Amino acid sequence: MAELFDEIEINGMALKNRSVRSATWTGMAKKDGRCSTKLTKLMGNLARGEVGLIITGFAYVMPNGQALNNQLGIHDDAMIPSLLKLTKRVHAANGKIAMQIVHAGVQSVMRQRRNQPAWGPSAVYDPLFRRTPKAMTQREIKETVHTFARAADRVKRAGFDAVELHGAHGYLVSQFLSPARNRRTDKYGGPVENRARFLFEIYRAVRKSVGRDFPVLIKLNTKDFVRGGLTQRDALFVAKRLAEMGIDAIEMSGGIPAAGDLGPARPKIRKASDEAYFLPLAKKIKKVVSVPIILVGGLRSFKAANDILKTGAADLISMSRPLIREPGLIRRWKKGDRKKAKCISCNQCFGAARGPEGVYCVVERLAKTRRKGNRL
Ligand SMILES: Cc1cc2nc3c(=O)[nH]c(=O)nc-3n(C[C@H](O)[C@H](O)[C@H](O)COP(=O)(O)O)c2cc1C
Numbered sequence: 001m002a003e004l005f006d007e008i009e010i011n012g013m014a015l016k017n018r019s020v021r022s023a024t025w026t027g028m029a030k031k032d033g034r035c036s037t038k039l040t041k042l043m044g045n046l047a048r049g050e051v052g053l054i055i056t057g058f059a060y061v062m063p064n065g066q067a068l069n070n071q072l073g074i075h076d077d078a079m080i081p082s083l084l085k086l087t088k089r090v091h092a093a094n095g096k097i098a099m100q101i102v103h104a105g106v107q108s109v110m111r112q113r114r115n116q117p118a119w120g121p122s123a124v125y126d127p128l129f130r131r132t133p134k135a136m137t138q139r140e141i142k143e144t145v146h147t148f149a150r151a152a153d154r155v156k157r158a159g160f161d162a163v164e165l166h167g168a169h170g171y172l173v174s175q176f177l178s179p180a181r182n183r184r185t186d187k188y189g190g191p192v193e194n195r196a197r198f199l200f201e202i203y204r205a206v207r208k209s210v211g212r213d214f215p216v217l218i219k220l221n222t223k224d225f226v227r228g229g230l231t232q233r234d235a236l237f238v239a240k241r242l243a244e245m246g247i248d249a250i251e252m253s254g255g256i257p258a259a260g261d262l263g264p265a266r267p268k269i270r271k272a273s274d275e276a277y278f279l280p281l282a283k284k285i286k287k288v289v290s291v292p293i294i295l296v297g298g299l300r301s302f303k304a305a306n307d308i309l310k311t312g313a314a315d316l317i318s319m320s321r322p323l324i325r326e327p328g329l330i331r332r333w334k335k336g337d338r339k340k341a342k343c344i345s346c347n348q349c350f351g352a353a354r355g356p357e358g359v360y361c362v363v364e365r366l367a368k369t370r371r372k373g374n375r376l
Pocket of ligand 1: 024166219264296320
């Protein structure tokens with residue numbers, strides 16, 4: 001079976017190893033969604049750090065799908081020139097980069113701030129975001145599907161190696177999949193075949209727009225970890241159908257913000273048994289699909305990552321927080337320093353990303369300041 005530093009090819013995209021930088025919103029894009037020099041530099045560092053595949057933070061496909069401030073946009077051709085600089089930088093460092101595309105639905109904080117209605121499958125009150133979305137009409141669903149397809153075409157034109165659809169973490173696609181959020185009585189609601197229709201239409205439209213030879217990935221929940229949310233059985237159905245339809249790889253995640261400590265970025269990963277918290281569910285999905293499975297969530301040690309690959313439980317492993325603290329983590333492991341990632345999963349990086357600098361590791365910054373202080 002494979003090991004971390006083995007190569008892999010995903011629909012023609014040759015990766016030098018099995019590591020992925022999971023999509024991470026950095027808060028470093030420009031106000032209008034364009035990529036900044038700072039973000040380009042950060043991605044260049046990750047590529048130099050020997051990450052096999054870098055996935056950008058989620059980029060909104062239309063303005064009303066923007067989740068957060070200083071988020072990348074892919075809603076307009078005007079985004080392309082700055083993104084071309086980004087992909088060029090990563091390729092010059094011998095890296096590969098995919099863009100993750102999203103519509104945030106009810107989780108559009110920007111929309112909330114502007115006091116504008118957010119879109120959702122049904123008008124179900126969201127206690128965490130404290131708002132009720134407007135139930136999308138079939139016309140708006142159609143429009144959104146086309147918007148994803150146009151966005152994916154921009155991703156390709158901007159020089160990315162792949163596109164990843166965000167189907168997880170409680171954003172619009174995940175809201176449609178969830179029986180708790182989707183109470184529709186038309187062809188987009190009810191049994192999982194109907195709740196998944198919106199996603200399947202997006203996938204088909206995206207595939208048509210980018211062609212058979214361009215890698216299309218998806219990030220999916222193994223389970224929502226909230227009462228009435230997406231179940232593992234439904235997730236199995238969705239993953240299986242997408243694989244049959246021709247998706248090129250599935251990144252398995254889980255949870256939505258309302259799941260708290262059972263959300264996508266779980267806190268307190270301390271012991272080996274805390275790592276890879278979606279592995280048991282992802283394994284079941286791996287058994288029924290033939291496409292590469294990327295496992296994300298709590299990977300911290302070389303041993304855990306390599307064992308997962310060696311046993312064939314997943315084909316690639318994906319990390320976010322560890323690479324915020326150590327963009328050179330994969331290179332360090334490759335050079336033979338196999339100590340586990342320094343990340344302590346405190347999640348203070350989320351707060352940092354909201355600030356003027358964009359994302360950084362708060363713990364690392366404090367440690368650096370202390371080291372500096374000791375030298376004075
Ligand atoms: C600051 C921050 C921003 C994130 N932004 C995204 C995002 O844009 N898209 C996404 O799918 N997941 C996002 N995530 C979740 C991660 O991709 C990942 O699924 C989660 O953190 C678990 O992996 P980890 O334990 O390696 O951090 C973000 C996580 C963090 C910490």
